[in-house]
Amino acid sequence: MATQQSRSAARLMMAPAVILLLGWMLVPLTMTLWFSFRKYLPLRGGDLGWAGFDNYTRFIGSSSFWPSVQATLVIVGGVLIITVVLGIILALLLDQPMWGQGVVRILVIAPFFVMPTVSALVWKNMFMDPVNGLFAYVWKFFGAAPVEWLSQASMQSIIMIVSWQWLPFATLILLTAVQSLDSEQLEAAEMDGASFMSRFWYLILPHLARAITIVVLIQTIFLLSIFAEIFVTTGGAFGTKTLSYLIFQRVLESQNVGLGSAGGVYAIILANIVAIFLMRIVGKNLDA
Amino acid sequence: MGSITLSKVSKSFGDVEVIPPLDLEINDGEFVVFVGPSGCGKSTLLRLIAGLEDLTSGAISIDGADATNASPAKRGLAMVFQSYALYPHMSVRKNINFPLKMAGMDQAEADKRINAAAKVLNLTDYLDRRPGQLSGGQRQRVAIGRAIVREPSAFLFDEPLSNLDAALRVNMRLEICDLHKTLATTMIYVTHDQVEAMTMADKIVVLHDGYIEQVGSPLELYESPVNKFVAGFIGSPKMNFVTGPSAQKRNADSIGIRPEHIDVSSESGEWEGVVGVSEHLGSDTFLHVKLADGGMINVRASGDLKVKYGEKIFMSPQEERIHRFDPQGLTI
Numbered sequence: 001m002a003t004q005q006s007r008s009a010a011r012l013m014m015a016p017a018v019i020l021l022l023g024w025m026l027v028p029l030t031m032t033l034w035f036s037f038r039k040y041l042p043l044r045g046g047d048l049g050w051a052g053f054d055n056y057t058r059f060i061g062s063s064s065f066w067p068s069v070q071a072t073l074v075i076v077g078g079v080l081i082i083t084v085v086l087g088i089i090l091a092l093l094l095d096q097p098m099w100g101q102g103v104v105r106i107l108v109i110a111p112f113f114v115m116p117t118v119s120a121l122v123w124k125n126m127f128m129d130p131v132n133g134l135f136a137y138v139w140k141f142f143g144a145a146p147v148e149w150l151s152q153a154s155m156q157s158i159i160m161i162v163s164w165q166w167l168p169f170a171t172l173i174l175l176t177a178v179q180s181l182d183s184e185q186l187e188a189a190e191m192d193g194a195s196f197m198s199r200f201w202y203l204i205l206p207h208l209a210r211a212i213t214i215v216v217l218i219q220t221i222f223l224l225s226i227f228a229e230i231f232v233t234t235g236g237a238f239g240t241k242t243l244s245y246l247i248f249q250r251v252l253e254s255q256n257v258g259l260g261s262a263g264g265v266y267a268i269i270l271a272n273i274v275a276i277f278l279m280r281i282v283g284k285n286l287d288a
Numbered sequence: 289m290g291s292i293t294l295s296k297v298s299k300s301f302g303d304v305e306v307i308p309p310l311d312l313e314i315n316d317g318e319f320v321v322f323v324g325p326s327g328c329g330k331s332t333l334l335r336l337i338a339g340l341e342d343l344t345s346g347a348i349s350i351d352g353a354d355a356t357n358a359s360p361a362k363r364g365l366a367m368v369f370q371s372y373a374l375y376p377h378m379s380v381r382k383n384i385n386f387p388l389k390m391a392g393m394d395q396a397e398a399d400k401r402i403n404a405a406a407k408v409l410n411l412t413d414y415l416d417r418r419p420g421q422l423s424g425g426q427r428q429r430v431a432i433g434r435a436i437v438r439e440p441s442a443f444l445f446d447e448p449l450s451n452l453d454a455a456l457r458v459n460m461r462l463e464i465c466d467l468h469k470t471l472a473t474t475m476i477y478v479t480h481d482q483v484e485a486m487t488m489a490d491k492i493v494v495l496h497d498g499y500i501e502q503v504g505s506p507l508e509l510y511e512s513p514v515n516k517f518v519a520g521f522i523g524s525p526k527m528n529f530v531t532g533p534s535a536q537k538r539n540a541d542s543i544g545i546r547p548e549h550i551d552v553s554s555e556s557g558e559w560e561g562v563v564g565v566s567e568h569l570g571s572d573t574f575l576h577v578k579l580a581d582g583g584m585i586n587v588r589a590s591g592d593l594k595v596k597y598g599e600k601i602f603m604s605p606q607e608e609r610i611h612r613f614d615p616q617g618l619t620i
Contacts, residue, residue, distance in 0.1 A: 182371060184371050188369055190340070191360045193391055
């Protein structure tokens with residue numbers, strides 16, 4: 001165990017990092033809280049004084065609030081389901097020995113390196129464009145009328161784009177987990193008469209539980225604040241306005257910092273509710 | 289029921305032939321031990337029998353029925369792995385239940401078998417624990433339990449004791465032998481430890497570079513090894529090999545004599561040497577004796593022999609215990 005001296009030395013050494021991180025987090029949080037109680041309209045007079053809970057009641061009372069919460073949760077849930085399911089399948093496939101394994105693995109990871117804005121634009125213009133997009137050609141080839149993806153199936157399109165971006169992350173984490181499974185266990189199960197599906201269900205899936213938990217938790221953190229993909233594709237139209245997009249609109253388009261800050265506080269609350277649910281459902285996989 | 293016949297079985301990984309074609313007959317109820325230095329192909333041979341590896345050529349039949357291309361589950365064999373390969377997220381009960389569940393057995397019958405196995409293996413108090421909460425020996429017994437509930441026609445053990453400490457190893461050795469006597473089922477046991485082979489086997493198969501060097505009972509191998517490799521591998525401490533005049537005198541290229549078959553004297557003998565390290569075990573004393581020509585002879589003398597480092601002694605081999613080898617290393 002550490003001695004008294006090494007413990008106080010450790011505290012001293014860690015202090016700068018802790019203080020910096022704390023400041024980094026606390027300053028914006030305090031400012032958000034502060035502004036959320038002010039009537040603050042940058043282009044229409046600036047800080048116009050104390051507003052009480054006005055901003056909070058107005059934000060939650062807006063007709064866009066509950067749909068935006070719903071949109072956020074649908075996108076998060078949809079992307080999580082797609083990335084975890086496809087991630088497991090891809091991880092199992094990539095674990096098989098095959099020719100050109102290294103190249104294939106790099107290709108699989110590649111989408112993760114593309115900036116969200118860029119990948120959303122590529123999807124919007126090259127795949128989903130109803131006139132020039134690749135999908136439009138495929139549809140026309142089979143004699144069907146091209147789908148106007150971003151307006152007719154806007155939610156599905158956004159989920160598809162975001163899933164494409166996050167699939168590599170899930171695959172990578174799950175692949176390392178698959179590789180760490182003891183092959184003797186699988187052989188023992190094979191001798192015990194387990195078919196591939198039983199081996200998957202009774203051995204591989206329980207083994208992956210921890211990795212799946214990590215994928216779900218980390219992705220949720222990032223997906224709750226998803227913004228760029230919506231900004232460059234639908235601009236929040238066609239029912240794809242998420243909570244973070246609504247806050248953006250309130251602050252920048254309506255130039256109402258106070259109202260937006262109140263929305264930010266609601267976003268924090270939503271994130272915490274989601275976090276509590278997630279920890280209840282999957283958190284137990286992290287101990288043991 | 290559990291006779292296994294290998295005919296012309298061979299295995300190659302790419303261009304490397306790990307096991308050249310070999311034949312082997314394992315009778316029902318026998319305890320067969322595959323022994324050999326690491327990399328001799330003994331584990332591969334076991335995995336071929338288990339069905340975890342495909343044969344390159346040849347045929348395997350179990351109980352007279354061809355099983356060359358049968359899946360591992362269809363062969364009716366059970367295997368205990370070196371790492372035990374227990375399922376970490378399942379309790380001991382579920383681990384043992386797993387093969388029965390996969391076979392679709394009625395749960396009441398399965399529970400009966402699990403409880404019986406747990407009783408035999410002293411696991412009754414641990415049935416609801418996870419493998420991670422058990423000691424090495426207990427995990428080993430769970431792995432054996434998982435194998436016996438299936439009532440297989442033969443058990444395959446892949447170096448099952450190598451992860452245990454020395455005392456536990458001796459214990460488990462006895463338990464496995466006991467189990468073999470109670471169940472009277474064929475057991476095939478792979479080990480690199482010739483002591484395990486000697487103490488447990490009805491029949492030892494000595495493997496070297498994929499070839500079967502000799503098959504026989506422990507005492508047959510000890511008393512009449514067919515070649516130098518078997519002679520040196522079986523027995524502890526190792527047999528001494530001597531070339532030169534003493535070998536030529538006996539019309540051989542080299543002779544072998546076990547440390548326990550050498551008489552020590554302070555006055556006269558065939559060989560003269562200087563005592564190096566002597567290991568006093570109480571019951572015996574192992575002497576490492578340096579000969580004048582630089583060779584070493586290991587001698588096993590009685591425990592009360594008092595010799596000092598650097599002392600000069602004389603040794604003579606017991607004539608009837610000498611093994612003679614030709615230049616190819618075969619016994620004459």
